[in-house]
């Protein structure tokens with residue numbers, strides 16, 4: 245262990261067990277390349293996480309400076325392999341919890357800049373520990389409401405729905421979540437042209453009326469215990485399958501979405517906005533040794 249030349253604080257948090265390394269870097273000074281992120285997210289040699297949330301002032305980040313007058317903070321999200329993703333729903337709740345924990349979010353409402361645009365978080369009455377509701381924007385269905393792609397795992401394949409929640413998803417309704425197997429590698433999705441930048445894949449079963457459960461294989465992170473954008477994509481795909489379309493029906497629709505790490509409540513409003521409510525916890529705080537950030541050698 246080397247001598248700390250630079251003290252870099254970190255926190256660890258999760259939302260329905262989708263876990264994140266949180267790096268406060270308010271002025272965007274850290275050189276956080278893909279290799280450094282992968283080292284930090286490594287569960288044996290690093291802190292461990294499904295992804296990383298860098299907390300940067302919007303004004304200090306070129307990808308967020310245009311939103312600086314609407315949101316003080318930019319959620320710079322990275323997957324565990326170091327790749328950049330547009331959006332992270334569980335991460336957004338954890339990001340909001342961090343800002344509250346750090347005394348940087350005072351009211352009940354908070355705007356956050358993300359690569360997918362401006363997003364809003366709302367704290368419960370118990371703002372320090374209660375569930376957090378995040379407005380996730382509108383779902384886009386690039387292939388229409390019908391299944392437009394195919395997901396394959398081994399010998400099994402399913403028709404799947406393309407849903408964009410700022411980031412890409414392929415949603416397959418299956419008979420049994422075990423059919424997806426151990427999910428140690430990414431499911432095959434065809435045609436590959438449907439997802440030029442890769443995709444997250446959700447496997448979904450019904451649990452009851454407007455109640456589903458999922459497993460997810462995340463682009464850049466592997467199978468995780470939860471995916472917020474994935475749960476929202478699943479909710480919209482299930483709603484359309486079940487004949488609900490709030491814009492056409494003139495009333496919102498809500499689903500309960502169970503994930504391996506917990507439960508999320510998701511609503512699609514008449515204007516198409518999808519909101520997701522779920523837990524977000526900070527579980528640890530510490531200081532990084534500089535070797536984790538800088539490559540050895």
Ligand SMILES: N[C@@H](CCC[C@H](N)C(=O)O)C(=O)O
Pocket residue numbers: 262295323328329330331332333334335411412444462463464465470471472473474
């Ligand atoms: N776990 C996240 C999604 C993170 C990004 C995803 N792996 C991607 O590459 O698009 C969530 O809670 O939404």
